Amino acid sequence: MKKSQTHTTALTAEMDLWGQTLAYQLDIASMDLGHDIGERLRVARQTALSSRPMPKKMLRHSLAVQANGTLSAQPDEGLNLWRILVSVLPLLALVTGLMLLQALQQDMSESDIALLDSALLLDELPPDAYTDPGFVQFLKIQIHQDTRHD
Structure with missing residues (x-):
């Protein structure tokens, strides 16, 4: 050989x-x-x-599996419109997902604040209770317990 x-x-x-x-x-x-x-x-x-x-070498090189398992194809002929769109699509999906998560999380935090405000406005409490640091935590526990029972 x-x-x-x-x-x-x-x-x-x-x-x-x-x-x-x-x-x-x-x-x-x-x-x-x-x-x-x-x-x-x-x-x-x-x-x-x-x-x-x-030449036959160029024709034979269209698509081949190498010995190490990688797939080789013809060299790129530059970026065309479809390649650009396909490469941007995952990035666009990621940004859209992150924006959706942020909006959902902000909506949840706003609803928590609204529940706390409504609990404070509806209950009759002494003014000292509003200055207590554990009062907000107590209200959160009360609201969650009330929503479970409903």
């Missing part, structure tokens, strides 16, 4: 050297041509390069 890899590498290196030599000879020969012939050759070269088929 190793012998065939070195043989293939040697053939590839030999072909590269042959291609570079041929390109150098073509460059030397094209120096004597006129400008219009040189431009037509350049356009023909570009047309030939754009119409050639994709």
